[in-house]
Amino acid sequence: MTAVPRPTVAPPPQWSFPEAATHDLPNGIRLVTYDVPGQYVISVRLGLPVPISAEPRELEGVGTIMARTMDEGTVHHSAEELARLLERKGISYGAAISEAGLTLDLDVVKGNLGPALDLLRQILTEPVFPDSEVARQVRARLAEIDQERSVPGHRAALEFVATFFAEDERGSRPTGGSRETVSRITRDAVVAFHEEHVVAAGTTVALAGDLAGLDVHALVGDALGGWRRGPDRASSLSRAAALAADRDRIVIVNRSESVQTEIVLGAPGPDRSVEGGWAPYPVIGFILGGSPNARVDAVLREEKGYTYGIRSSFRPRRTGGLFLTSGSVRADSTPESVRLLVEILESGRDGFSEQEVRSGVDFISKTAPGRYATADAVADEAINMALDGRTTEFTTANLRDLERVDRARLDDAFRRFATGAGVALPGSPPGTGWTMVLVGDAATHRAAIEELGLGAVTVVGD
Known part of the structure; x- marks a missing residue:
C-alpha cells in the first residue's frame, strides 16, 4: 500500500482592510x-x-x-x-x-x-x-x-x-x-x-x-x-468620562426568589491610543472571558456548571474606556461564582501562557477576513473608526501590530490596565478596583457576599 504524504498547511497570507x-x-x-x-x-x-x-x-x-x-x-x-x-x-x-x-x-x-x-x-x-x-x-x-x-x-x-x-x-x-x-x-x-x-x-x-x-x-x-x-x-x-468616587463597591439589586443572579463587573480600561498599543487588549479580553474556551467559562461553565456563559471585553472610547464582564449564574452558586469570577479576572497579574497568547492572537487576526467580508461590515467599521477620530488605516495597522504581540507585551498590558484601573495587583486587597452589580435575591446572598471581603455591599430596590 502506497503512503500518501500529508499536505503541507501553509499559513494564511497577510490580510489588509479594504483600501479607502x-x-x-x-x-x-x-x-x-x-x-x-x-x-x-x-x-x-x-x-x-x-x-x-x-x-x-x-x-x-x-x-x-x-x-x-x-x-x-x-x-x-x-x-x-x-x-x-x-x-x-x-x-x-x-x-x-x-x-x-x-x-x-x-x-x-x-x-x-x-x-x-x-x-x-x-x-x-x-x-x-x-x-x-x-x-x-x-x-x-x-x-x-x-x-x-x-x-x-x-x-x-x-x-x-x-x-x-x-x-x-x-x-x-x-x-x-x-x-x-x-x-x-x-x-x-x-x-x-x-x-x-x-x-x-x-x-x-x-x-x-x-x-x-x-x-x-x-x-x-x-x-x-x-x-x-x-x-x-x-x-x-x-475627554475622559468622570467616574464616581465610590465606584469601587458591590450593589445588589434585590429581586426576591430569583432563580438566577445577573452579574455585571467592570473597571476603567484603555482607549485605542494607550501606551504600548491597543493590540494586546482584545487578546486579554479573549483569554479571560471572550470565548467559550476562555478562563471564565472553563471554570464557571465547564468545571462548575454555574452558568451558560459569561463574557468579558475591553470597550474603548476616544479617551479612556471600560473593561466589562457580564452574564448570569445559578442563584445557589452566587457567592462562589462572584469569588471565582474576581479571582479569574485578576489571574492576569500572574501572566499568560504561550498557548493562550497564540490562541487569542490567531483568533482575532485570522478571523478578520471573515468579519469584514461583507460591504455592511466594512462600512460599519469605517463609521466606528470615524466616530473615534480615526480611519480604517488603524484597523490594518492594529492587525499588523497584533502579529507582534507576545507574552511579554500581554503581561505588560495587563499590568498597565490593572494599575490604571486600580485592579488588584500583588499586595492589593482582593477585588480592589472593581464595580460590581448583582441582580438577585439580596436576602439570600448579601451576608455571603460581604464575607468575601471584596468591597462594601449596598442593596437597592428592584
Whole structure:
C-alpha cells in the first residue's frame, strides 16, 4: 500500500482592510468609499458626531426619539409613502444615537443607489416629525423603559452605569432617557434638536460595495452636497468620562426568589491610543472571558456548571474606556461564582501562557477576513473608526501590530490596565478596583457576599 504524504498547511497570507478612497465635500462631509467587488448590495453609513451628551439634561432621550422619527414623513412624502418608496427600491434603513454619535444605516441594491441617496437626503434634511408619530415613539420608549427594568441583564446594566460613572456624567443615565425626561419630549423639542445638531459639518459618509460603473462622488454630491453645513463641532468624547468616587463597591439589586443572579463587573480600561498599543487588549479580553474556551467559562461553565456563559471585553472610547464582564449564574452558586469570577479576572497579574497568547492572537487576526467580508461590515467599521477620530488605516495597522504581540507585551498590558484601573495587583486587597452589580435575591446572598471581603455591599430596590 502506497503512503500518501500529508499536505503541507501553509499559513494564511497577510490580510489588509479594504483600501479607502476619501473625498471631502464643500459643506463639511467626508466621503469614504470602499470598492468591494461582488458585493452588489451597497452599504451606506452616516456618522454624525452628535453624542447623547448633546441632549438637554431635562430632555434626555430626545436624540433617540428624533432618530426614530426622522423617517416618519418628509416634506414631500407621508410616512406611508416613504415606507412604500423604501420597500419598492429595495432599501433597508435604520438610525440610532449612542454615546459616540448619531448613525444612519442604508443598504440598497446597486442599481438603486441614486434614488436611495435622494430619499436619505429627504430623511436627513426634510423630516416633518408629525405630532402623532413623536407621541407614538414617546409612548413606545416609555414602555421600553419598563421592559428594560424587568429584564435582569438590562437592569444590571442600568445600575452599573449609575454606580460606575459620576452622577453628573451623561453615561451614568440611560441612553434613551428616563421616564421623567422622555415624558417631557414634544415635537417642538425634537425639531429644535434636529435643527441644531443634524448638519453636514463633521459628518462622515462611508459607502462600500461593488462600485464598478458608479460615479459615487457625483451621486453623493448631488444628493448631499446641498445639505446645510452648520457649525463645526468637536466630539465630547475627547475627554475622559468622570467616574464616581465610590465606584469601587458591590450593589445588589434585590429581586426576591430569583432563580438566577445577573452579574455585571467592570473597571476603567484603555482607549485605542494607550501606551504600548491597543493590540494586546482584545487578546486579554479573549483569554479571560471572550470565548467559550476562555478562563471564565472553563471554570464557571465547564468545571462548575454555574452558568451558560459569561463574557468579558475591553470597550474603548476616544479617551479612556471600560473593561466589562457580564452574564448570569445559578442563584445557589452566587457567592462562589462572584469569588471565582474576581479571582479569574485578576489571574492576569500572574501572566499568560504561550498557548493562550497564540490562541487569542490567531483568533482575532485570522478571523478578520471573515468579519469584514461583507460591504455592511466594512462600512460599519469605517463609521466606528470615524466616530473615534480615526480611519480604517488603524484597523490594518492594529492587525499588523497584533502579529507582534507576545507574552511579554500581554503581561505588560495587563499590568498597565490593572494599575490604571486600580485592579488588584500583588499586595492589593482582593477585588480592589472593581464595580460590581448583582441582580438577585439580596436576602439570600448579601451576608455571603460581604464575607468575601471584596468591597462594601449596598442593596437597592428592584
